[in-house]
Amino acid sequence: MAKPDKNAPSRPVARLPKGLRDIGADELRQTQAMIETIRAVYERYGFEPLETPAFEYTDALGKFLPDQDRPNEGVFSFLDVAPEARDSKDREQWLSLRYDLTAPLARYVAENFQDLPKPFRRYATGSVFRNEKPGPGRFRQFTQFDADTVGAESVAADAEMCMLAADTMEALGFARGQYVIKVNNRKVLDGLREAVSLQGREHDARWLIVMRALDKFDRLGLDGVTALLGAGRKDESGDFTKGAELDTAAIAAVTAIFAATGGIDEKLAQLGERLKASAVGQDGLAELRTIWSLVSAAGYGDGRIAIDPSVVRGLEYYTGPVFEAELLIHAADDKGNPVRFGSVGGGGRYDDLVARFTGQKVPATGFSIGVSRLQAALNLIGRASKPAPGPVVVTVMDKDRIADYQRMVQALREAGIRAELYLGNPKKFGRQLEYADKRGAPVAVIQGTNEREAGEVILKDLIEGARAAQAITDNKEWKATRPAQVSVPEEKLVEAVRDILARHG
């Protein structure tokens, strides 16, 4: 194991770790606006905020990530050494960065069970971390926004999660028809497991292969999934993935979830036929019928929420209803290529997660939004918030008069206007205007000796100026007209700046 090298060259390379990213002003402001919108919906639903730390004891998080074949994959872990600990077993403990917000919630509920209102309804937002191979658009730190109801057995809680998800999508700016909240039930999948005689712990691994295969329907289609359920599948690169080795009848049985046709009631009836012999399957279908009747009664049966037996969800801790928020918009990227968004959030019921700690079953259900994916989608449909204008820049013509320029800045700020003094080297005045441009400043304020003696300031309207520059091709004409530039008495500075800002909305 490599240790940090003490003899490393003294000048480190400035580079981001792989799979991480810096987020600039425009994107961050959008994210903040989104988070406030989501928060407002969750608050209206009566959820309360909770923040748990970025890391937990490794054993408290457990391992429920999808597609992790090796132990220690998926999470970032480190050893916590506490030489001062009295108890020797506390001196070295493994900690892991959280990979979602649900596992820490289960720890919190188990630790504070007696003191919490039941049901306990909380929302949380923050970074989660996945120790995965990074890829395009796939980062190792990203933001989730979750709501969960813990201690509610009733599927009314699941129905509420779906309505919450739909309301959130619309509050963010997606129109009806641009998204759907799809609902399925793990118990239906468990019923299929019985139907193909794979129940029992000894078949866990094989069933997991089946679930992963079914989860790839959107990407691989029925042929790909069928291959993965059978002998296996060779992908475009020639890599072979071993399949679940089901026989033809079993493959037909599990792919029934894609085959059901007609309206939701009809689909449920067809699956009911298939699952006649399975108590758990029937139970799952009954729960789906209840959810459907509740969301329909509330008006969400208009396409906002739909029952879809093909939804799987990757995480292993789900025990009942599962949900997926899917975008239906067809968008194109910068190069005109079609972009498939697919899932931008999801969740489900996880009745065993608190019991991991306490041994006592505590029913729970939740919904989680992938904030960055949703933001990318909002940008593509043009519904993300627009970049904010830069600050008014007060330039420095005379470096001995910094205090005077600073006072102008102060006056603007006190009037609630974003403003700053140019703090770079003031020698080259052109640099100051370049800076103002680069900052997206709407106005530059200038006061040289002549202006000061006349008790005036010059205001350069940089937005209007940029427009005029496009229209004027003749440099002489430019110098003669000096468009978008006005002199005003110094005491009218704030008023005049405000007028220009108002003009540009």
Add this chain to the structure above:
Amino acid sequence: MAKPDKNAPSRPVARLPKGLRDIGADELRQTQAMIETIRAVYERYGFEPLETPAFEYTDALGKFLPDQDRPNEGVFSFLDVAPEARDSKDREQWLSLRYDLTAPLARYVAENFQDLPKPFRRYATGSVFRNEKPGPGRFRQFTQFDADTVGAESVAADAEMCMLAADTMEALGFARGQYVIKVNNRKVLDGLREAVSLQGREHDARWLIVMRALDKFDRLGLDGVTALLGAGRKDESGDFTKGAELDTAAIAAVTAIFAATGGIDEKLAQLGERLKASAVGQDGLAELRTIWSLVSAAGYGDGRIAIDPSVVRGLEYYTGPVFEAELLIHAADDKGNPVRFGSVGGGGRYDDLVARFTGQKVPATGFSIGVSRLQAALNLIGRASKPAPGPVVVTVMDKDRIADYQRMVQALREAGIRAELYLGNPKKFGRQLEYADKRGAPVAVIQGTNEREAGEVILKDLIEGARAAQAITDNKEWKATRPAQVSVPEEKLVEAVRDILARHG
């Protein structure tokens, strides 16, 4: 080295890692309000938001934490294994959780230098992590809120940081006189270092002991600091800390920073005498005079900002002016004990941090707020935001009519009122009212068979009810009058709930 034990008992203990904490709804809402207030001030000053990841390559962060005697102390580090990396040196790399927001900023600026406006002004807020021994009120994850100007050599940038700090304190609710922004200059301390002949790398360690001793003046007083500058000091527990072993004259020279008296100009003059022979010391004093003239011209010399030569600041990367936001309020804790807040934020100039990467000097200065400490202070002076009321709780009298109750909830939410359906087991009605109480619900909505048949709902005003319950001692009287409970036609539900909420402000 202990590995995660695969044979550990299958039921983990639900516990927070040491030195970390969960943050509940009331505190979080306050923090959010604070962060929005700080953000508004920083935005008005023209700073732009930036977010860097929670961890960085260990070598990129460097080691600048105060009071860390052993390597690998202070930061949480873990090995990143990337078996897919082509270059063997990329297969194993050390990563560390950020311990502040400044070191990642230096990495960001060095990596993106060409594309940034210069000066580059950014703000950032987020969690930082310290691998320290936890103590009361001392956590291993906490929130900072920073503003920095990178690429500005002028001390006008430092003066602006101090004004930003003062404006932020007042925006948060501290009155003039309840805080002060104290300013010193590391160059003045460097001048003292020359005066006691400790310049040169071979004396770095000893000078560090001197700096740490000076930094403890607030806690230990002049006697304690003098002991630490000399032979050493035994604390109350009997532990002995070895001193810097300065002689009496040298001790007098460095403690001159506490001895200066009179107004700020006089103090600077007295130090000027002491530092006559030191070019760097004179330079530092000249910078302090310029800062003082700029903040005085802007009106902040009224006690909001003060020059104080005794400010040290722990972090090792400072090279010029240093600032500290100190609370002057005298408060008492729950038990009536006086609470000394001291520093709630600070910062300074760090001209060499970007040069660590590029070799090219990039002047920079910044200010950082410790959000939790400031929040504790706001709570003690009663200026923190008040807890939000809970949601209206619609109870379930008839579990077959969930869809109807859900529709009432929906109507309230659509009117912008926080509301929820009781999602626990509805069998025991008393539990539902207990739940509403525990959630701080202002109103409970009830509709049994009688009410439904009459087309009515019962609204229980729980705030008024709690008040009435205190006034009424007789159970019979209670039952006869049923205070704070009204029946309204079902179609007036939203209007009637809104009236009750309005009554309680």
